[in-house]
Every structure is written in C-alpha cells, then in structure tokens.
Amino acid sequence: MPDDDRSIEDILDTIGDEHARRVLAAIGREPKSAKELSEECELSLPTVYRRIEMLEEYDLITNRTLVAEDGNHYKVFESNFESTVISLEDDEYRVRIYRTENLPDRFSQLWDELGSE
Template structure:
C-alpha cells in the first residue's frame, strides 16, 4: 500500500463520525436514515462519511426493496479488523482483515509469502 493510500485510510478511520458509523454498521446493516438517527448526524454528513469509507472498501451497500416497491440502500461493514504497525524502517503499514472463506485466505497467504 502506498504511503498516500495509508495516510488516506488512517485519516478515514481517524474521523470520529466515520468511526461512529462503522461501529453502528458492524452490529447490523443500516440505512443512511437509520445511521443519521442513531449517530445523531445529518444525512449529508452520513453520506459523505459513507463515501469516504467506500473509497477504502471498508463498507459495502446493498439495495433493499420495501413492500410498496421503493428502494433504499443499507450499509454494512466490509472488514473484521484493521491493524496499523510501524516497521523497522519507520514506515506505517495498514492491514485490513476481511472475512474470507478458507480458499481465499490460503490464496492471500500464498501471495504474501511469494512476494517476500
């Protein structure tokens, strides 16, 4: 991950509103309106933070349809944990751990071992 990308991810998860949204959707998927009410934020603020989180693939959305045919999006967390480390060269590394199935984890491990 490039230094610029690492800084952007750190800035995003360092944002208080973004963290509140992540905490809310980590418990269960929610709509923007539900997030605004629960986190006591305006809808524009929720949408801006969701956009920031989507840029770094930290949230996903899916479309739901109401009984009367109206559509709306719900947002959910797209990762299990994030780990920030400082290596021996005084460089930060950010790892985002996602819930993968076993073959995906093996492939990821193999790629990491092959690149070292």
C-alpha cells in the same frame, strides 16, 4: 484497488474521523440505511452520506439495495472488513485490512510467511 496502493495517511485519516468511526460501529452490528445511521449516530443525513462516500472509497463498507413493502428501493450499508491492523515495520506504518472473504488468502499468506523464515 489493493490495500498497498492506498495512501497510509488517507486510510488513517478516514479511520481517525470520529463520524466515520461512529458509522462503522453502527453498521458493524448490522446493515443499516443512511436514515437509520443518521438517527442512531445523531448525525445529519448529508454528514452520513459524506462519511459513507469516504468509507466506500477505501472499500471499508459495501451497500446493497433492498425493496420495502411499499415497493420503494433503498440501500443498506454494511462493514466490508473484519479487522484493521496498523503496524510499524522498518520505520514505515503499514495498514492491513482483513476481510471475511479473504480467509483462504490470509491462510496462504501466513503459510508463505512461515515458510520463508
């Protein structure tokens, strides 16, 4: 789902949630499991999972499955964006989420914007 299709209020509510911000800050440094997030952020496991679900809904985090030495599988979560810019344009708020993999697209967009001025 492109960022433009998402409700600005919903994205701001998600980013504005204190627990979601703590989770994002923790996984911004390195990928972590839900258990690690619970311990580091001093949040209950159900609270961590609710925030993970919220953040995944807006594609702000991703997960991957790892295999422990004992053969058990577990997920780690990591940030899926580099930065977020909130701007006011023509009396409307806009949220732009910059992702690492979108660098060529961002360059093309910037080039197009420069050409249209």
